[in-house]
Structures are given as C-alpha cells and as structure tokens.
Amino acid sequence: MSGIELLLEYLTKYFPILLFIFVALAFGVVTLLISYLVQPKYPEPEKLSAYECGSEPFSDARMPFPVRYYIFAMLFVIFDIEVIFLYPWAVVFNDINKVSIIGLVEMLVFIALFLVAYVYAWRKGALEWD
C-alpha cells in the first residue's frame, strides 16, 4: 500500500471517530449552554459557600495532599507501560505462522521482569495504603 492510500484508509477509519468526539463535545457544550439560559439564578453567599457539612470551612480545600496518591500514580504509569508492551506481542503471538518458542520465552522473561518490579514494590510496602 502506498503512503497516500494508507493515509486515506486511516482517514476513512478515523474520520467517524473524530466526528463522534466533536458531536459529543458539542452535545455537552450546547446542552450546558441552553440549560444555562433557561435556568433561574438566585445566587446568595450561603448557597455559594463550599459544602463542609454546614460549618465554616477551616481552610481552603486546595492544599497539598498526601504523597500516597502520587506513589500509586507512579506505580500505575510504570506498570501500565509494561502492559502496553504486552499488547502487540499478544496480537501476533497466536498468528498461525508465528507461534514460536522464542516468542513465548521472550515474553515469559518480560513478565518475570515485570514480576521483579512488582515484588520489589510489594516488599518495599509501596502497595500498602498506610
């Protein structure tokens, strides 16, 4: 397939998706807009105050939050990238001409490496919430 044809193929495949994203966004924005125009507006300080169970908040809610969340976010990024590497392999592995012991062993080694990182994180207590 030449470059142009590939591009055209991509365009026909992905054009509906782009269109869908656009339509969904437009739906969201337009609905909000119309709703904004028809709704009543009676602002008053008590109504606009942030909810904190009826008491006056002690402090602004935008404050540093615990590092635990970041650790999980980082673990996710690391492991998720490894998972993404599994996908192309998974797709071609079962191909009738390509099933081979090399593909299997390579991936088992990769998963073993994954496991090393996982066990390390576990032993270090990174998977504990506390």
Next chain:
Amino acid sequence: MQPLIETLMTRFPRAVLSVEADTARAEVSVRIAADRLIEVARFLHDAPEALFDHLSDICSVDYPEDRQRFEVVYLLHSLPYRRRLRLKARVPEDNPAIASVTGIWKGAEFLEREVYDMMGITFSGHPDLRRILMPEDYAEGFPLRKDFPAEGRGWRSQFDFIPRLDEAPVEQTDSEIPERDKQAFRAEAAPSSSRRREELLLNMGPQHPSTHGVLRVVLELDGERIVKATPDLGYLHRGVEKLSEGLAYMQIIPHTDRLDYVCAMANNYAYVRAVEKLLGITIPERAEYIRTIVAEMQRIVGHLFWLGTQALDIGAMTVFFWTFREREVLLDMFEKLCGARLTLNYYRIGGVDSDFTPDLVLRLKTFLDTFPEKVKEYDSLIASNRIWLGRTKNVAVISAEDAISFGCTGPVLRGSGVAYDIRKEEPYGVYDKVDWEVPVGKNGDTYDRYWIRMEEMRQSARIIRQCLDQLPAGPIIADAPQYIPPPKQHVMRDMESLIHHFIIFTQGLKPPKAETYCATEAPKGELGFFIVSDGSARPYRLKIRSPSFVHMGAFDHMARGYLISDIITIFGTYDIVMGECDR
C-alpha cells in the same frame, strides 16, 4: 456497704462531712469537702474494698440560698461489687472551682464539661474545659442556675437572618477561621516554627448524611487517617433538664419521648421508674409484665433501626429496608397500643396507660413466630460477608478497661467483654422471672457489638414470649390515690376520686423531699434519671444520664488511627441518637 463507709470515715476523717443513707431506696450518699475530692475519689476508685471503677454521671445542683451555693454530685458505680455511691461536694458562688477527676475516670472529661457549661463550675486540671452543649460564644451565662430564666436572656434576638431572595445579595466576605479557634481540634499544639502543617482539618457534620443526626465532629486528618476526632455536641440541645424544672412530674413524660426518639418507650420507662422510686409505690404485676414486654419490643425496634443504619453506613443498603419492614410491624402494634408510632407515650407513673387487647397479643405472637427467621435473613446478607467482616472486625476497638473508665454501658461495654446489664444486675420489671442471657463480646470491636445487638434481639424475642405466656390478670396501674389519678369512671361517680383527680391535675403529685438515681437498661446503654425533689410538685433538679452523651466522650479514643470510612462505623456502633446526647 456499711464497712466501706466506716473505712471511708476513719481514713478521711476531715474529708467526709456526713453520710446520708436512704434505706427506703437503698442509696447512700457521702458529703465530702471539695478540696479533698481527689484523694477520696482516688481511694474509692483504687481500694480493693471499694472499686468504684465506673463513673455513671456528674451532676450539679444549685442552691442559691446556701452559702456554699453549688453542689457537685458524682454518681459512682462499682461493677465488681454491683453497688452505687453518691459523692457530693459543695463549692461557693464566688469561687466555683473543684478539682477535676479526669485523671481517675476518663469519662469525666465530657461530664465535667457539661457541668461547667450548665452551672459554671470550673474544674481545675481539666484538659479541655470548654462549653459542650451550648455554643462556644454563648453569652447568657449558665442555663441551669436557678436564677437563669427558662426562656433565656434574649441572646438569640441578635442573630442574623438569612437574606431573602428579593433582597440584594450580601457581599461575600472571605473569613478565615483564626488559628486560635483551630487549636481545640488539633492533636497537639501547633509548632512554633513556620513549618506548614500537613494535617487537614475537616468538618464532618452537622449536615452530613451519616452522622445520625446533627452531630459535628472535627477531624484532624493525615491523608485519610484520623489524628484526632473532636465531637462538637449541642446542635440538638433543647434544655430538657431546665424545662423539667418548670413542669409537674407527669408533664415531663412527653419530654422524655424526644430524648432517644428511636426508642421512646425506653425513655418513658426509665423516667417513670425513677419517679416511682422517688414516690416509693409498687406496681401491679400485670403492669410490670406489660412494661417489660413493651420495653423489649422497643429494644427490638431500636436495634432494628441500629442495624439498618449501621449497614447503610457501611454501604449495605438492602438490610436497611428489610429491618424497616419488621420495624413497621412493631410500630403498627405500638399504634394499636397507644396511638402513636414514634414519640410514644404509653408508660404512666404507677403503671401503663391502656391494657393489651387479645388482638394485640395475637399479633405479637405472630410476629415472634416469624422474627427469628427475619433475623437470620439479615444475617444471611451480612454476617458472613467478607466485606462486612473486613469493615467491622478490629475496627474501633476499645478495651474493657478503657470502656469502663470512659463510663460506657450497654452493648458498647458488653462488646468489650464486661457482662454489665442492669436488667440482670439490678432487676426491675419482670426480668428476674424470665429466662434469658446477656450476650458478651470478646474483642471490643465493631463486629462484637454488632453480634451482641443481633443476639439481644433474639433474647428480647425470648423475653417477650415468656412474658406473654406468664401474663397474669389484674390492674394495670397502681392504687395510690395521692399520686396516681383515679380511673375516669370513678371520677365521674364518687366524690373522693373526683377530689384526688382535681388535686393531682391542678397541683400535681408531690413526692417526699428526697433525691434518687434510677438506672434503666435502654437499648443504647444505661439511661439514668437523677431526681432531686424539694417536696413540691416539680422536680428541683432532674439530671438525665444519657448513654449516647457518655459514649461520645470515648469517641476520640476509639477513632484515632482509623480511616475516615471507619468514623462512620463508629457512629453506627455507638447507636448514637442526638436527641438523647444533646438533650
């Protein structure tokens, strides 16, 4: 008791001022010098022959005419010896201060704060002496003093009103709570350095879906972990104790309905028992049976309500609807019995209001036949559910020692392995005539308390069934013409009844000059009424010892170190009702 009193008098000759033994009501009170309180209290708590390990309540009474104006009354209770003792100390008006006993009984912290709040007596050595039921900035003085008018002093007329919609909106002011006001909710004082604190102060309540009413707890959080939990009570404070001082004894009964509004009957029962103890009248047998049956029905209702809400807090919503289905059946019976469903008013001083009808007995028996199956049904949803176990086991653990020291009672205390149930210890009603057991837990965690309440429902059903089988015939109200109004048909026919009726309803019944404390096992724990009578038709002082309030004193202790999600299970496991807590 006598040897102990003698030991007390020989060991503390200068501290013990007098001993009043009320033989008719089997109560002893010891008047001591206020400056010797700590040593006497320490002795009573520690000495092997005393062991008053449980502080039921601290009450204060105002005698404006006396030179030593205020009296502080400590209601002590010894769990090992099953006896009670009242310790009284007087303090003068110009310096109303007394030593704090928080070092001896941990539960004294909240009780002393209440006395301070209501009567203005300061406790030296108290860790956190602030107002507890009244607002922090309350400016009218101390409401339970006799010179305080029941209608207040006009403080509320200064309140701002919420602006109306057609008015111009008020400019938003960005007010930050000063650091000074936050200190009370911090686990430790803020460091003097400029290091920014990582902990987050979060209000939970009063407007929160699962604080079981208008309870506010200020949480100091480290992530989702609780560093300190400070309950802020009083949002539902109605001044029932102050109101009672202006009402005749019979008129107070409806006010007790609104204490623990989930279990109104239990409050009625506790109150009328206290008044009967004060009056010294005996109750006909049939009335005793009926009272016991109704009290146990109410216990089932209360526990069903608790189970539903506790399960809902943990997220199991179906249990809630299923328990309300059975609760409805019982409420229907209450409606048949006395016309109301929630704020029931069925107990009378000297008996009950109306007799059981055969139809009601039949309904009740039918209910009892199906009820154990229903309890099994709830259990099938949660009892062996791993999530439920994970959420309740080893959560909010309180040791037996701490539970006693904090003055916990009811399922909370029994969950920690202390078999204290007033129905067994000081039997009233007909609890000593029927077979039943007191379930006791081991670990003092939420699961044990859950198990105990489930078991108590089964035991209550057992008690009701036996009572129904034994139910004797006879009158349902005591015959004591000077205290109890005669039946209506008599009033219409004979002169003497008419006169009694007239006197009771115009002047009220007049108990002898005395004081008494009477404890009843309500579904939530020990509900006690301490009544001081000056011989008039109105109580001179009425103090309600509500289990929810005392349990809130242990809240911080139980919550520390757990997660936000566990806070919810603690509200549930206390079975807290703010109407009773704030009174």
Next chain:
Amino acid sequence: MTELSLRLAVSLAQIAAVMGVVMLTVMILTLAERKVLGWMQDRMGPMEVGPYGILQPIADGLKLFFKEDIVPAGANKFMFSLAPILAMVPALIGFAVIPFGPSNKFELFGITVEPFVISDINIGILYILAFASIGAYGIILGGWASNSKYSLLGGLRSAAQVISYELNVGLAIVGVLILAGSLSLVKITEAQSGGFWHWYVFALPAPQIFAFVVYVISAVAETNRVPFDLPEAESELVAGFFTEYSGMRFAFFFIAEYANMVLVSCVAAAMFLGGWNAPYPGTILEHVGLGQFAWAENIAWFTVKAYLFLFLFFWLRATLPRLRYDQLMKFGWKVMLPIALGNIVVTSIAVYLFPR
C-alpha cells in the same frame, strides 16, 4: 466531494443513532436500577410519574435541565464547567468501536457502509482504554475545582482507584488478545462465532474465566459502583467529587457514570461473551430462511448480554457493603493483579502447546 459529504451524513446518522440508544439506555437504567433495587428491598421504586413510574427518568432529566446550576464561590469556574464534559465525552465516544451487530456491509451510492459499528479501527480496545482514562480527569478535575474538601477527597480517591483498576482491566484482556490475535472488537467478536463454546470465557485451549472475573470486578471498580463506590461514598464523603455539582452539570456526571456502565458491559459482552453471536451456531432466523433479518437476532443477543451485565451491577448494589479504601487498593494490587498476570502466562503457554 459528494463522497465526503455522503460519508459525513452516514457517520452522523450512525453517531446520532448510537448516542440516542446510549442516552435511552441511560434513562432506562436510572429507572431500572431504582425499580430492581426496590423489588429486591421489598418496596416498589418510583410509582408516581406515569404508569408504574416509567416516566420518572424524563421528569428527572427535565428537573435537572431547568435547575439552578450553582458554582461555589471559591471554585475555578472554567475547570468546574469543563469537568462534567470531560467525564461524559469519553464515556460516550467509546461506543464508536463497539460492534452492536454483524458486519453486514452494503454499498450506498458507491461507499461501503457498516451499519452496526461506527468505525472498525484496528486498535479498538486500546482506543476504549485510552479514553476511559481521560474520564478519570473529569472526576479529579471536578473534585479539585469545587474547592470543597469532600470533593477533593472524592476526586483523589477516584483517581487512585480508577488507575489501579485500569491496570487490571488492561492485563485481564491480554488473554483474549492472544486468543483473538487482534485489537479490533469487530474481529474479536467474529472470532467467537459458532456457539457458546467458542466464547472466550469458555473457549479452549485457554478459557478466560479468571480473566473474565478480574475484568468484571475491575469494571465495577472503574465505574465507581458498589462495592467500590468510594469516590462518591455517600455515608462518608457525602457525594464525593460531585458534592458541589447541581443541575445539568450534575446530570452529566450521572450520565457519564451510567454510560460507562453500559460501555463496560458492551466491552465485556464483546470480548468474553461472544458479542452479538448467539449461543448456538448461526441464527434461528437463518435456519428458517429469513437470513436477511439475522442481524436483528444478533443485536437482540448483544442487548441481552449487555443488560445481564447491567443487572449484575444492580444486584451487587443491593447485596454488598462498601469496601474501605485501603482494602480496595489492597484488593486491586495484591489480588487482582497477580491473577490477571498469571492468566497471561497460562494462556500464552496453552496457546503455544495447542496452536490454532
């Protein structure tokens, strides 16, 4: 040029149909959930609006549409408005690659139309996973922009939860990818035709039953449903990340949640339960000679499978209590992840030993 506008028209029609169906399903779901829960809990559910309350979703929708939309004083207005859209759009556009029925291509004025899938791209499932992650941004932004501590905690919880379980979803489907040899949901579904024993949840040589369980549990967690509804745990965080939201913005979060439920149900049906394939070879309509209407039967099967899943969501909600946050994370990382990983190893070895 006419071809382009024709494609545009066809695509728009498809998009309109899919969005209509999804919105309708969401409406049905809100009612069905309340009804099913009601029946399970010995009550009737909504009964007031219309006969047996069937018009309730319309009433709810209208109410939310005309309701005052409050923006808290301290909120970041732009982010606050953006968050609900950011939550809803990914939930909707995921349906672009879901095959609702067989790929009966036909020619329309010279262009090929696949009526039951908007676009059959070769990275279908990857596309859904990618956009599902964007939904988490909507939640965390909503929580942060509200300037309320309850919202913030809900948003944080949600972000950590969604990414943790996202990983498990990603791992759970690798087994299916090995068996199918494709990322396209259309091809995955087609590979499962010929009876329920060809569905990947049962298919030899490596039944994906464990992967299926991991996927279902993770899907429930990813959509923030009971017993994993911690981000919006009512009894703790009031309403979690959408505590401050009202009116139409609130409705968007609500639609996002339900649309996500539908989406994960559709993906589960397509990947593990044979998608639009009937549990027997071929279709009944084909056998009786009405082959041109076989697609109707296929769509019916797809709908049944998706709705069975949705029923499972309701059922779980009526049965289970809520996990605590540390338990949730522990379960995701220490139980689900090893199972999913083990499944990949077992599947790849089985496929190697018994190649197609």
